[in-house]
Amino acid sequence: MTESASRDPAAPPEPDHWPDLGLLVRHIVETHHRYVRQAVPEITVGLHHLVNVHGPTHPSLHRVRQMFARLGEELRTHMEKEEHILFPYITELAGASARTGPFPPSPFGTVANPVRMMEDDHQDALGLIADLRELTEGYTPPLEWSSDDAACYAALARFEADLRRHIQLEDTVLFPGALDLEERLT
Numbered sequence: 001m002t003e004s005a006s007r008d009p010a011a012p013p014e015p016d017h018w019p020d021l022g023l024l025v026r027h028i029v030e031t032h033h034r035y036v037r038q039a040v041p042e043i044t045v046g047l048h049h050l051v052n053v054h055g056p057t058h059p060s061l062h063r064v065r066q067m068f069a070r071l072g073e074e075l076r077t078h079m080e081k082e083e084h085i086l087f088p089y090i091t092e093l094a095g096a097s098a099r100t101g102p103f104p105p106s107p108f109g110t111v112a113n114p115v116r117m118m119e120d121d122h123q124d125a126l127g128l129i130a131d132l133r134e135l136t137e138g139y140t141p142p143l144e145w146s147s148d149d150a151a152c153y154a155a156l157a158r159f160e161a162d163l164r165r166h167i168q169l170e171d172t173v174l175f176p177g178a179l180d181l182e183e184r185l186t
């Protein structure tokens with residue numbers, strides 16, 4: 001497991017107040033989406049190794065690997081939808097608001113429609129990560145595992161922490177901010 005599967009613990013905390021939603025979009029993509037794209041393949045390699053080495057004595061590892069693969073795939077398509085459909089529109093809204101107009105036409109009616117879809121995806125992802133936590137008993141490696149093997153569970157724990165923060169920023173700051181902006185501009 002390489003270091004890039006973990007975020008820099010010395011990184012400054014992220015604020016919950018973002019006056020410029022365009023900057024918040026950029027931050028989410030450059031920080032959280034980037035991290036997910038790095039961490040998923042690295043953790044996947046680690047889980048393949050765990051299944052090969054410990055699968056016979058810990059059969060639940062097969063399910064852990066399968067569920068993480070599903071989560072990784074769901075997040076991949078989810079982030080693509082955000083980056084290609086919703087986020088460019090939010091960035092345009094933020095730009096229109098800074099220039100006081102004109103209101104950009106949207107391909108999907110109100111922004112509430114894609115926001116609702118993204119929120120549903122978030123609930124699915126949180127359900128999967130909660131199941132992973134339970135299956136791994138809170139990412140607790142068995143005592144007999146080597147430190148390298150245990151590092152894969154530590155990486156999964158960091159992945160959950162980052163995912164929760166990522167979703168919290170979108171659900172409680174970015175999306176309500178976009179809905180509010182759209183309402184003020186129409």
Ligand SMILES: [Fe+2]
Binds near residue numbers: 028032033079082166
């Ligand atoms: Fe996201």
Ligand SMILES: [Fe+2]
Binds near residue numbers: 078082122167170
């Ligand atoms: Fe999201």
